[in-house]
Amino acid sequence: MKRTKIEFFEGFADLVKALPKPGAFLLVEDVEGRRNVMTIGWATLGVVWSEPVLEVLVRPSRHTFGLMQKAERFSINVPLGKLQKRLAFCGSRSGRETDKIEACGLRLLPGLTRGVWVIDGCDLYYECEIVHKTLVVKENLDRKIVRQYYPGDDFHTIYAGRVLESYRG
Numbered sequence: 001m002k003r004t005k006i007e008f009f010e011g012f013a014d015l016v017k018a019l020p021k022p023g024a025f026l027l028v029e030d031v032e033g034r035r036n037v038m039t040i041g042w043a044t045l046g047v048v049w050s051e052p053v054l055e056v057l058v059r060p061s062r063h064t065f066g067l068m069q070k071a072e073r074f075s076i077n078v079p080l081g082k083l084q085k086r087l088a089f090c091g092s093r094s095g096r097e098t099d100k101i102e103a104c105g106l107r108l109l110p111g112l113t114r115g116v117w118v119i120d121g122c123d124l125y126y127e128c129e130i131v132h133k134t135l136v137v138k139e140n141l142d143r144k145i146v147r148q149y150y151p152g153d154d155f156h157t158i159y160a161g162r163v164l165e166s167y168r169g
């Protein structure tokens with residue numbers, strides 16, 4: 001795969017265009033070597049602690065959550081105008097029951113960072129190292145958002161990833 005490195009902010013418009021639908025792939029391998037892919041629709045990209053940071057939100061009910069809790073790094077893989085059926089599949093099936101990487105025929109390639117994997121065939125990539133995690137706190141959140149997005153109290157954990165590499169595929 002061809003990889004053209006970019007500044008972390010250069011793909012921002014494309015990232016935001018992919019969100020919230022059809023989304024992007026979050027791929028994680030935990031410290032025990034378990035891998036999973038899930039579709040994300042929400043993310044932020046910016047500067048925190050004077051560093052480029054990409055934040056993703058994962059609900060505790062996701063299989064991915066257990067892996068993220070035991071992971072040091074993750075990748076965000078953004079297809080632009082393609083792989084939409086696979087995004088829908090990875091956003092509706094759980095890695096608890098299905099090996100989505102195999103079922104979707106996703107080809108994983110080693111990232112530029114040790115311990116990070118990426119999905120072949122995407123257009124934009126971020127390799128991230130988890131530097132902070134925090135729960136969305138019901139009491140601190142706009143009540144309308146609580147009602148709309150958390151009827152089941154399934155409050156996301158926000159994972160902040162230092163962007164180590166960003167490139168176009």
Ligand SMILES: Cc1cc2nc3c(=O)[nH]c(=O)nc-3n(C[C@H](O)[C@H](O)[C@H](O)COP(=O)(O)O)c2cc1C
Nearest residue numbers: 023039040041042058059062063064091093094095
């Ligand atoms: C377009 C789209 C965006 C999604 N965004 C998120 C998200 O940002 N955070 C989240 O926790 N779940 C999100 N989901 C739901 C998960 O992808 C879905 O529950 C998935 O089956 C979880 O897989 P897992 O159990 O293997 O982790 C999204 C689903 C779709 C279709």
